[in-house]
Amino acid sequence: MKIVVIGGTGLIGSKLVNKLSQQGHEAIAAAPNTGVNTLTGEGLAEVLKNASVVVDVSKAPSWGDAEVLNFFETSTRNLLTNEAAAKVGHHVALSVVGTDRLSESGYFRAKIAQEKLIKESSIPYSIVHATQFFEFLKGLADISMADNKVHLPHVLFQPMAADDVATGVAKVAVGSPVKGTVEIAGPEEFRLDDLVRRRLAALKDPREVVADPNALYSGAKISERTLLPGKNARLGETRFETWLTQPAAQIPSAPQPAGVAAGKDSRQKAG
């Protein structure tokens, strides 16, 4: 099958393109630096010719509420219009576990708007909700600073390795459209502050991590189970301690962090 991966040069997208290619598919990485821009529509009609599946794992390059909303609404509309013209049979999008519970956050309102457009379109679809990536734990610390300490809520979450995210999305992409949402998650539950503390210790980063009940997640107040997947989530194999021994864990910072905002005025965003 010809499978176009929008955001195919990013963290998840590049792994996804590799996995689909290894399975014998014609997987195309589509992103601004390969000549495809979903915001402007540049290169879209061309790349979608004869495509069976489109997987959208793109991310807005900026974080302001209005910019992110504009990114996901405009790019999704452009994609769906061009997919209908090209008779694409399956639209797959990557989103975040708990999105519908996080509407207090501007970032998640944009993801909700993206999902609504997909659900209302004529293209058969599958939405994949993933939990937080191990790769972003240090990024979480970086954007959760207040008074020189990392402030995070002591809530449960079930993060996963980016490689397992790509595996989960690849499985959905080559299957039939589910016309609904599939959840994918890591194999273990942790407390957000505890795991970030362990990640920083592994990096020999001396910052103190404080369990702060007032720390926000992407601008939203969250409770004990907001970030957890449901019982039918498909679980990745990679345990946190195993991931720590892998080359990916030796890279201290990711290009853009997923976020928990410390304090009510923080503008940092998750996902």
Ligand SMILES: NC(=O)c1ccc[n+]([C@@H]2O[C@H](COP(=O)([O-])OP(=O)(O)OC[C@H]3O[C@@H](n4cnc5c(N)ncnc54)[C@H](OP(=O)(O)O)[C@@H]3O)[C@@H](O)[C@H]2O)c1
């Ligand atoms: N972080 C988390 O913990 C988490 C958890 C669950 C789900 N997610 C979701 O996972 C997805 C992928 O995240 P990621 O970390 O892999 O992102 P990433 O590494 O930042 O990659 C983003 C990709 O989007 C592309 N892109 C940006 N603007 C574009 C445009 N106008 N047209 C086409 N492509 C464009 C980028 O291309 P260039 O490099 O050329 O700009 C890049 O290939 C996101 O949707 C995110 O919400 C994240």
